[in-house]
Amino acid sequence: MSTSDRSPLRTAVALVSAVGLGGGGLLLGFLLVSVALAVLTYGLGIELSxxxxxxxxLVFVQGVGCAGVALAYLKLRPAVGPEIRSILGFDGVPGPFDIEADLPDLRGVAIVVGGYVVALAAAFGGSILVTLLxxxxxxxxxAEIGMENPEVLLILIPASILVIGPGEELLFRGVVQGRLREVLGPVAGIILASSVFAGLHWFALTGGSAAGNLVALGVLVGPSLVFGAAYELTDNIVVPSLIHGIYNATLFTLLYVVIVFSDQLPDPQNATSALLAVL
Incomplete structure (x- = not known):
């Protein structure tokens, strides 16, 4: 799409679609978790660990919510998209929308390794900023549940690579960033998708001040930009999924080590605070 085609209405629709898809996936997941908890706890009297x-x-938010909404969008867009465009009076025919998923080649592997290093550097650089501020x-x-129950972190470590990374990247990079790229181009798509991804994590935070949580979300934008750039460079959703998954797995592993071996570390409190600032 050329710059002249980026009308205010098209831009507004793309932004609303991006936020709606990202927020909708997470909201669907949380609603399903709430229903499942109500049925298991109050209906069947099961006390969950x-x-x-x-x-x-993990099953409902990253699995059904994020991945489910992304796949539903891919499936429904060819049928629903033209109707919406007709209602809004958009001319032209939209290009094909697909999400490629392949085993990374050598270049892709290099981007996974480099992206992982840069994402971690951005995260810990952000944690230093949080400390200074x-x-x-x-x-x-x-992370809060993991601190109280370290065995949970042993679930989150592999789940980061197998569920969290793929589910969230499929939605936020594959669909949200892809949708924004159509209208606003790749650079704006990466920046805005990363901002949406980070902003929606507000609802996953407990405690903290409003200003502090805004800073925490700002720190999250750094790694998110890396995920987005990796997807744009490779057009392969597996690449940012791996970077995201290994990045999360590393942080959960470090948190587990700090909690379990806190009595053997020189300053476990500061180490824990640094990790919580980027999780």
Missing amino acids: ASALIVLS QVDTGTNQA
């Missing part, structure tokens, strides 16, 4: 809660969340940041709910 922390590990069971995490598994339930001395702001009160909230805690990611999954």
Whole structure:
């Protein structure tokens, strides 16, 4: 699409679609988790462990919510898209929309390794900024559960690569970034998709001040930009999924080590705070 085709209405529709798809996937997942919890806890009288809660969340939020909405969009767009364009008075025919998923070639592997290193550097650079600003940041709910129940982290480590990375990247890079790229181009698509991804993590934070949580979300934008750039460079959703998954797995592994071996570390409190600032 040329720059002249980027009318205010097209831009607004793309932005609303991006936020709606990203937020809708997470909202669907959380609603399904709530229903499942209500049925299991109040209906069947089953008391779920922390590990069971995490598994339930992974299945419904990243699995059904994120991946399900992304796949539904791919399936329904050819039928629903033309009707919406007709209602809005858009001319022309939209190009094909697909999400490629292949085993990375050598270039892709290099981008996975480089992206992982840059994402971690961006995250820990952000944690230093949080420390210097001395702001009160909230805690990611999954990390909070993991701190109280370290065995949960042993589930989150492989799940990061197998479920969290693929599910979230399929939705936020494959669909949200892809949708924004159509109208606004690749650079704006990466920046806005990363901002949407980071912004929606507000609802996963507990505690902290408003200013502190905004800073925490700003820190998350750094790794998100890496995921988005990796997808744009390769057009292969497997690449950002691997970077995202290994990145998360590394942070959960480090958090597990700090918690379990806290009595053997010189400053476990600062180490924990640094990790919580980027999770």
